[in-house]
Amino acid sequence: MTQPQDSGTSMSPIREQTSKPWSQVEDDLAEVRAAPASDRQKDATTPEDPGQSAFAGPAKGLDNETPSVQSLRQGPEAHAVLRGVSTHWALAPMAAALLWLAYAMLFPPAPGAAAWSLHLLGIGGLIVAAGIILILATGARQRALRRLVTVIQAGSKQTSGRLNLDETNELWSGLVTPEFRPVLQGIESHAANVEKQVRTLLFTQQQLSLELSMARGQEERAAAVIEAIGDPILALDAFDRLILSNAAAQELFDFSASEALRQPIDRIISDERLLRLAAQVREADLRAAQRHAEHEYGGKIYASTLAPLVLKSGQENDDGRHGVVILLRDVTKQHEAAKKKSEFVSQVAHELRTPLSSICGYVEMLVDGEAADDATRQEFYEIIQTSADRLGRLIDNMLNISRIEAGTVRINKEPISVAIVTKEAVDMMRPQAEARGISLTQHLTPVAYRVLADRDLIYQAILNLIGNAVKYTPQDGKVSVRMTPHEENKTILIEVSDTGVGIPKEDIPKMFKKFFRVEANKKMAKGTGLGLNLVKNVVEKVHTGTVTLTSEVGKGSTFGIVLPLM
């Protein structure tokens, strides 16, 4: 009786392992699986294991056997395996012994003959042989069973490997007997199937979770975009229910997203006009459905855009109803700007009418012959001329301001002497000052101090300052124009001081704003509120200088221009 063929000493690990705990067996298996492929091509077949028994599988459970393994062990596969190590082999010598015994009984030799000893020896030997075979086969059977269980256990614990019959490392070659082979093949293909299914499921799961996170990502992105827009947005479905809103909309109409979702829109918004427009968009043909309107909410003006919303999830009814998306844009600023502009235009028109009135009036007088003599006629001509000049200056002022602000003014910078330009402005204003008894003095720097500037613009700016000083100073007051160079900063300061009405502290920051006029001084003199704005634009925007202002009500004001020296 031979034992199951070993491949030498490499078989001993399994022998030892059969008394180890199963977990360690698995670890060892894993280790061996990882062994290099050079061992793979060993001969996988092993001589058959003699010894066969027709007995049923051992009823006694082996150590650490799981129920599934046990059922496998006791099942038909196990029987197939165990045929290789069957105890049936013991039948042969047993049968031989019985036959011999029968022969001896039938043909007994003479008593005391040596033949009796021969018979006894032979029968005895055969019985002993049978016994030995039995013992060995049982042992082998046990071992084979353990091996089977090991294989099954190891195989059932593999999550990513396969029972590979081609792995001809020392361990497997010992296990894989021809009897084992069908079982192992069965297990292998079953495991392979299961593995395949698991892989497919895992793959599908990965796909799905990828798609889910992509979809989530897209949804989050869309929601972020809608929130970032900052304008109130509402979306209604074909039944007038709110399906989407952003924080701006919730704030404007004062509702909370969770409460309002899927509510009819007329419960959320009370603006009849907006609701009517939404209804129109809903009913209208898709192509003609957009609507625009303006609304006032809480003191702000909103421009609304309503458009049809076609929802792909089958929400469009057969009668052509679709949802509505509403976008509201805060146009309060634009409205104010437009209002300011039209106010500006009417103020401009008003200002222009005054000199024009003089021109028209005096021309008519001349036409009607109301000027009796040459002196009077001369006077009329001069008045007409002055008025025409004033008209021209006003128009220039207006145009300059709007061009500077739009950035389209044509600037012609050249080195100019600040002193010369200032003197010109003073001379221009002198008649007006004298008419009001105001003394106009100047303290100018040497001509040599120059700035790189547009002559006309700088002239206009200085003229405006002096003009204001004269306008807002009562009779017999004083206006002085002073220039101070600051060589250390390479700047020059031009100051116009007056002993006029002064500006209230709270108004000082607003003085250079367009159209701003000090309320208290409005009656003292006419003005468009543009002069100082022009000064600021010219000095700061065009020449990178600064404007300064100090003032005290009742005492007077000092306006300053700081320009960079050449």
Add this chain to the structure above:
Amino acid sequence: MNAHRILVCDDEPHIVHVVAMKLRNGGFDVLTAADGEEAFGLACESVPDLVVTDYQMPVLSGLEFCAKLRAESKTCEIPIIMLTARGFSLSEDDLEGTNIRKVLPKPFSPREVLASVRELLGVVSLEAGSVT
């Protein structure tokens, strides 16, 4: 008979000058003022037969001046012609409480001013051929 006295006020000296000259040449006695305050003082003092005033004036605006005239018993009956550069004509509310009879836009025609004065005072021009 005494020539009618007209009070003309406007903060634009050229305007005052041309209106005054036209009216004087038309045979009227003319007083002038440069702001509403000054005008009111003169009106109370010399009680003119008619007032021609600008809408926009410093110190006291045209409307305020007219309201004051209406409130004052001496001057409440004086008819007033208002000149304005404002594109719109004055509203009913503005004219309420004043004795403004006519509003003329600027640029105005001195001829038209003279004609309106004559009309309001019921004066027929004695100059050759010209009738209001």
